[in-house]
Amino acid sequence: xxxxxxxxxxxxxxxxxxxxxxxxxxxxxxVVSFAIGMCVLLAVFVxxxxxxxxxxxxxxxxxxDYREDIVEYSRRYQVDPYLVAAVIKAESKFKSNAKxxxxxxxxxxxxxxxxxxxxxxxxxxxxxVSSLQEPWCNIRYGTxxxxxxxxxxxxxxxxxxxxxxxxxxxxxxxxxRYGWDYDFQDVDAIPFRETEEYVRSVLKNKxxxxxxxxxxxx
Numbered sequence: 001x002x003x004x005x006x007x008x009x010x011x012x013x014x015x016x017x018x019x020x021x022x023x024x025x026x027x028x029x030x031v032v033s034f035a036i037g038m039c040v041l042l043a044v045f046v047x048x049x050x051x052x053x054x055x056x057x058x059x060x061x062x063x064x065d066y067r068e069d070i071v072e073y074s075r076r077y078q079v080d081p082y083l084v085a086a087v088i089k090a091e092s093k094f095k096s097n098a099k100x101x102x103x104x105x106x107x108x109x110x111x112x113x114x115x116x117x118x119x120x121x122x123x124x125x126x127x128x129v130s131s132l133q134e135p136w137c138n139i140r141y142g143t144x145x146x147x148x149x150x151x152x153x154x155x156x157x158x159x160x161x162x163x164x165x166x167x168x169x170x171x172x173x174x175x176x177r178y179g180w181d182y183d184f185q186d187v188d189a190i191p192f193r194e195t196e197e198y199v200r201s202v203l204k205n206k207x208x209x210x211x212x213x214x215x216x217x218x
Contacts, residue, residue: 054212062208065094066107069139077147082213083157084108084143086205087164090198096135105132108142115141121148154182161202166195 074081091109092098112129118141119127131137149160163171190196
């Protein structure tokens with residue numbers, strides 16, 4: 001008989017073969033995982049290098065859109081144009097149609113009631129809330145407001161940015177409650193977490209705009 005001359009596999013031999021196959025598959029899986037991991041690390045490293053390139057940062061991370069309007073109104077209201085750009089970056093990422101859940105509108109995220117008050121200060125009889133969707137109007141009003149806060153808080157950017165985010169009333173209250181003066185610089189001491197993070201973000205943005213654009217306002 002054909003089967004009589006053949007050696008039958010024992011259970012131990014079958015188990016050994018199964019274990020060897022599993023070990024082979026596990027080794028193969030580890031090699032593939034290592035290769036994928038190296039590719040991911042390489043991709044991350046390349047992306048990091050690309051993102052460090054100033055042209056990439058200018059185009060995709062720290063844009064300077066609406067530059068003419070920013071420069072014009074910054075000069076008119078005596079505000080650092082890079083601070084204005086930094087605020088726009090933090091507020092809307094330069095999206096002119098941005099609208100927050102609180103109702104803030106446009107590039108510099110102005111509340112309609114604040115904009116109506118600003119219109120009165122500027123004697124702008126042509127203003128309407130819908131005008132805030134226009135980049136030039138939003139930048140004009142937002143920059144004027146920054147300028148008014150700059151004057152009120154004697155050029156202290158931490159206080160004026162905190163007021164832009166949380167309201168001048170809150171900042172004046174904090175100054176009285178915590179004994180802050182116009183030399184205050186301790187961002188960590190700001191009691192609203194959102195406002196603390198906002199101030200830190202805008203100041204970081206401003207530094208990056210100076211690094212990327214230097215004195216090139218035109």
